Amino acid sequence: MRKWFFLSIGQKYLIGLTGLGLALxxxxxxxxxxxxxxxxxxxxxxxxxxxxxxAAFFIQVGLLAAFLLHIILALFLSVKNYFSRSEKYARQAxxxxxxxxxxxxxxxxxxxxxxxxxLHLITFKFGTYYEVVYEGxxxxxxxxxxxxxxxxxxxxxxxxxxxxxxxxHLFHGLIxxxxxxxxxxxxxxxxxxxxxxxxxxxxxxxxxxxxxxxFFFMTEKGG
Amino acid sequence: MLLKLxxxxxxxxxxxxxxxxxxMDHLSPDMSFLEMLDQxxxxxxGQKKVPVAFDHxxxxxxxxxxxxxxxxxxxxxxxxxxxxxxxLRSFKDKEEIWIEPFRAKAFPVLQDxxxxxxxxxxxxxxxxxxxxxxxxxxxxxSILVEKAKAEEAFSHAACIGCxxxxxxxxxASASLFVAAKxxxxxxLPQGKVEKKARxxxxxxxxxxxxxGACTNTGACSRACPKEISLHSIARMxxxxxKSIF
Numbered sequence: 001m002r003k004w005f006f007l008s009i010g011q012k013y014l015i016g017l018t019g020l021g022l023a024l025x026x027x028x029x030x031x032x033x034x035x036x037x038x039x040x041x042x043x044x045x046x047x048x049x050x051x052x053x054x055a056a057f058f059i060q061v062g063l064l065a066a067f068l069l070h071i072i073l074a075l076f077l078s079v080k081n082y083f084s085r086s087e088k089y090a091r092q093a094x095x096x097x098x099x100x101x102x103x104x105x106x107x108x109x110x111x112x113x114x115x116x117x118x119l120h121l122i123t124f125k126f127g128t129y130y131e132v133v134y135e136g137x138x139x140x141x142x143x144x145x146x147x148x149x150x151x152x153x154x155x156x157x158x159x160x161x162x163x164x165x166x167x168x169h170l171f172h173g174l175i176x177x178x179x180x181x182x183x184x185x186x187x188x189x190x191x192x193x194x195x196x197x198x199x200x201x202x203x204x205x206x207x208x209x210x211x212x213x214x215f216f217f218m219t220e221k222g223g
Numbered sequence: 224m225l226l227k228l229x230x231x232x233x234x235x236x237x238x239x240x241x242x243x244x245x246x247m248d249h250l251s252p253d254m255s256f257l258e259m260l261d262q263x264x265x266x267x268x269g270q271k272k273v274p275v276a277f278d279h280x281x282x283x284x285x286x287x288x289x290x291x292x293x294x295x296x297x298x299x300x301x302x303x304x305x306x307x308x309x310x311l312r313s314f315k316d317k318e319e320i321w322i323e324p325f326r327a328k329a330f331p332v333l334q335d336x337x338x339x340x341x342x343x344x345x346x347x348x349x350x351x352x353x354x355x356x357x358x359x360x361x362x363x364x365s366i367l368v369e370k371a372k373a374e375e376a377f378s379h380a381a382c383i384g385c386x387x388x389x390x391x392x393x394x395a396s397a398s399l400f401v402a403a404k405x406x407x408x409x410x411l412p413q414g415k416v417e418k419k420a421r422x423x424x425x426x427x428x429x430x431x432x433x434x435g436a437c438t439n440t441g442a443c444s445r446a447c448p449k450e451i452s453l454h455s456i457a458r459m460x461x462x463x464x465k466s467i468f
Contacts, residue, residue: 007426008436009463077436081394084435086328090229090242091295091321096302096445099393103440176439179453182461186454 008080009180011073016177018070023170023177023199025063030206036213040143041134048139071114078107102168109169116162123149150214159211167204171196224250224316228263230275231323235334242321252312256299257282257289259311276335282307284448287383290390291336292323297387297446305385305448325386327395329432340386342432343400347384350424351404353413366412379407381449388443388451394435399443401429402459403451409462419466426463 004010032050035043050056093099102109124145132141149155174196178184184192225248233240245263254262257279264274280288289306293299299309314320322336330338368376382403389397405422408414414421437456444453 004423004463004467007423007430007463009426009460012436013460013464081396081435081438084328084395084433085326087326089292089295089323089326091292091323093295093297093391093442093446095296095300097296097300097391097442099391099440099442103438104393106438172439179439179457180437180460182457182459182464184454184457186452 008077011077012180015070015073015077016180018066018073019173019177021066022063022070023174023203025066026166026170026203026207027199030203033210034206036143036146036210040132040141043143043146044132044139044141045134047142051140067117071110074107074110102172106169106172109165112162112165113169116158116166119158123155146210147214147218150211151219153215156211156215160208163204163207166207167200170200170203174199224252224311224314226250226259226311226314227317227319229319229321230336231332232275232335233324233332240332240335250311252310254311255282255307256291256293256309256311257307276333276337278337279307284308285383287385287448290325290338290340290386292325292390294321297325297390298385298448302445303448303450305383305387308448325390327386327389327434329395329397329434330386330389338386340384342434343384343386343397345432346397346401346425346428347404349428350417350421351408353408354417355413368411372410376407376410379403379410379451379455382407382447382451383449385448387446387448389434391442391446392435392437393440393442394438396437396443397429397432397434398437398456398459399447399451399453401425402455405462406455406458409458418462422459422462423466426459 005014032046035046124142127145127149130141130144131138132144150159175184175192178192178196225246228245228247229242230245231240232243247259247263250259250262257277260275260277267274278288278290280286282289284305284307287305289298291298291306293306293309298304298306300313301309324330324332324336325338325340326332327338329342330340333339380403382400384400386397386400388399389395392398405418405425408421409418439453439456441453444451
């Protein structure tokens with residue numbers, strides 16, 4: 001059993017499982033974000049619940065663990081893969097036998113997403129702490145910070161780029177996870193591909209809508 | 224037709240090599256790619272130069288000996304065929320063609336375009352067999368095999384072990400090769416008995432040889448002269464998972 005995880009297939013299992021977990025997280029996070037359209041109260045109360053709810057601690061620890069495991073294993077395998085070819089080809093495969101750019105660049109996509117997540121946490125989770133009072137209870141006014149941040153064109157542009165990268169990563173990542181976990185089969189292949197594409201596009205559209213909406217239709221006062 | 228060849232030359236026992244230019248004129252488009260190399264070697268021998276070393280045997284796409292990377296594509300540009308089935312009509316007159324050996328840490332270059340693929344033999348030795356008592360061939364109908372299973376097993380058994388999957392993979396992974404063997408034997412009743420131990424032993428040996436891990440790009444299956452399906456890797460992953468229990 002211990003040996004099982006030391007071979008690349010076992011490690012790929014873990015990358016796939018943690019990847020699927022993270023894919024579920026990005027969907028839920030995106031759905032939560034959409035509350036911005038329901039106004040500041042709904043958004044702030046939801047975010048408060050996410051951080052202070054009973055399960056929040058366990059969810060955050062689980063997320064961090066999945067994230068770290070996914071990154072460490074992917075890095076480890078990427079280094080190993082890099083060294084499995086000592087001399088590079090003078091010409092790259094072309095046409096039918098070529099490897100798609102988005103499949104070659106997974107680790108770089110991951111690096112961009114990692115930088116994005118760190119900056120995202122600094123900006124929002126550990127960013128300016130505004131307060132707001134709802135029915136006598138003082139909670140964090142994250143809504144105000146979000147509106148403030150997405151007035152900056154550079155921030156909006158960076159979010160759009162990073163989210164596009166996430167979309168590409170999700171698309172290949174989902175198909176790849178099913179394959180790594182041995183779940184792909186001639187009968188479901190068509191649907192796995194369609195589902196992965198739909199999922200990646202749906203999640204990205206949902207995310208992208210927030211900064212774009214704030215940038216074009218809201219002012220700093222939140223109106 | 225005229226072709227401008229850039230061929231990887233590497234002396235036996237040396238770790239470094241380089242490309243050398245050769246121009247071949249008056250070639251027939253109906254010549255096979257390997258016949259062109261034969262012609263080149265005859266010319267080189269005539270000029271008292273060292274001929275280009277390359278692997279070949281059956282020249283009908285079933286032995287898995289030929290192992291050239293042509294303009295970056297293992298076995299050339301066409302799907303489902305080996306270098307020996309490639310003809311000059313697939314190229315344009317005066318085209319520049321880069322010919323390289325399969326490149327992978329586990330496939331060291333022996334000379335020019337010949338690589339040592341004995342890593343595959345060691346993977347086979349580690350588990351791609353069934354332990355049966357030899358003797359008289361058993362009655363064929365004594366072990367029943369479902370037609371669909373037999374067909375699927377045969378589609379995996381079609382692997383000729385050429386190593387194009389390793390050559391084209393960005394990670395130089397041997398997953399498709401190992402998966403083809405694992406799937407072929409796991410599907411048949413004779414191979415089922417040892418399937419748990421087999422998958423572990425073969426995957427372990429694959430890693431020991433220095434092949435990379437699978438990133439599910441599918442390039443291996445597209446470069447495979449026998450078009451082994453990527454589903455074999457999914458099956459290997461399933462078999463690997465089941466081997467814990």
